Amino acid sequence: MSLDPGLRRLALRTLLAAFPGTSAPGWAVDLVGDGLAGYTLFGYNIAEPAQVATITAALRDARHDVLIAIDEEGGDVTRLAHATGSPYPGNAALGAVGDASLTQRVYEAIGAELAALGINLNLAPTVDVNTAEENPIIGTRAFGADPEQVAAHAAAAVAGLQDAGVAACAKHFPGHGATVADSHLELPTVDAPLDLLRARDLPPFAAVVAADTKSIMTAHIRVPELTGDDPATFSRAALVDLLRGELGFTGAVITDALEMKGAALAAGGTARAAVPALAAGADLLCIGAQVDAALVEEVAAEIVDAISGGRLPLARVEEAAARVDALAAWSSRSAPGPSASGTSASQRSEGSMTDLGYAAARRAIQVEGSLEGMAGLGAPLVVQIVAASTIAEGPVPWGLGPHINGTEQVRVAAAEAIPADLLSRAGARPIVVVGRHAHRMPEARALIEALAASHPVTVVEMGWPSLWRPAGARAFVTTYGASYANGRAAAEALGLA
Incomplete structure (x- = not known):
């Protein structure tokens, strides 16, 4: 009709x-x-x-x-x-x-x-x-x-x-x-x-x-x-x-x-x-x-x-x-x-308006604990915990990856990761764990606290901040987001960029 x-x-x-x-x-x-x-x-x-x-x-x-x-x-x-x-x-x-x-x-x-x-x-x-x-x-x-x-x-x-x-x-x-x-x-x-x-x-x-x-x-x-x-x-x-x-x-x-x-x-x-x-x-x-x-x-x-x-x-x-x-x-x-x-x-006329974005992301970084001395322990092992994206976000890349060339990085599913294997891989190097809404993932919380119990661990949270803080972690870095700009700002704060 x-x-x-x-x-x-x-x-x-x-x-x-x-x-x-x-x-x-x-x-x-x-x-x-x-x-x-x-x-x-x-x-x-x-x-x-x-x-x-x-x-x-x-x-x-x-x-x-x-x-x-x-x-x-x-x-x-x-x-x-x-x-x-x-x-x-x-x-x-x-x-x-x-x-x-x-x-x-x-x-x-x-x-x-x-x-x-x-x-x-x-x-x-x-x-x-x-x-x-x-x-x-x-x-x-x-x-x-x-x-x-x-x-x-x-x-x-x-x-x-x-x-x-x-x-x-x-x-x-x-x-x-x-x-x-x-x-x-x-x-x-x-x-x-x-x-x-x-x-x-x-x-x-x-x-x-x-x-x-x-x-x-x-x-x-x-x-x-x-x-x-x-x-x-x-x-x-x-x-x-x-x-x-x-x-x-x-x-x-x-x-x-x-x-x-x-x-x-x-x-x-x-x-x-x-x-x-x-x-x-x-x-x-x-x-x-x-x-x-x-x-x-x-x-x-x-x-x-x-x-x-x-x-x-x-x-x-x-x-x-x-x-x-x-x-x-x-x-x-x-x-x-x-x-x-x-x-x-x-x-x-601005040259690159994205410089504004990076500067803003750096201002947002919040560090609890201390990052001092990490560089003296050698380049860290960066462990990124796999996290799903929402439908609104879609499968957009996130993390520190593009900003820390030369630093060893591994991606792990928290439920499948074995803390002893990651500790062995890190050796004397510190570990940086990068997560996104880690507080919502019991397996991620358990993994982070298992690593931090016996090793210098810094946590980078790229999701919505929560009240949860892992026992034993030397530092907790909050980026308030997982954009490319946020990742770059976190890498700079850690001295890895």
């Missing part, structure tokens, strides 16, 4: 899709011409800067105000540098430094890189207050666990991005920081009263609204007192009454990916999640990463059918499309568009 052309175009104006490969396929370009709001670029779309600029130019040729989005948070979540790790520290490191002006400069540098490539919407910053130490999906993506600290850095990040001409998208409303589940995999519940939500989770969102963030992303989390049994993405109480009514937000509300289980399972599928999201007050629907033309048409058909059947008011979809149009108009006016080389004028 063919769709009403006007309603199909209206539905497409509310969709943020994706496509596979390192060039824009014909169907993706055609959908832009048909009215599709835009696309999100993922790591699999990115090979090198000039190629990315070619993609964005092709999409912009189809319509000048197409939205081209990316998740470029710096730190552990990077798409531009997915092959190597980000040259910028992430939010946890910036929060640890405690200099909001530095945060603004880092985000302005990230924005300048995106603008040079023709990307005009960054699905960042993450402004969740990470109050759950065991949070499996936010962690180092957060500026910290203190609402006021997070609010100050969130506003600075938004200002930095938007000063560079790239629209910011603060996420994940009404706050994903208190969860102990990943909304990619299930529907997490934050069973908190509204007063606690207002005191703990909402101050950063109030701050980004005051900073004029152009968009805010919803969370697929359930807050029973606010959202009932539904995720916030499907809750009018969350998106209209609280976000717009109480906090005064007038920009575009963007959903987190509808393919995520927190939304798809609640609605009965990715396409079926579109209608309750729009009805709740969302404006731009991020479909997800695994998208083809057929899925885009299926989502559009669900919206058109709901309008035609009276289940979704036409005025609501027109309102959503108008807000998306306004976001696109701001982005197309503010961003300079891609350069042929993918290099921005601000980058050229």
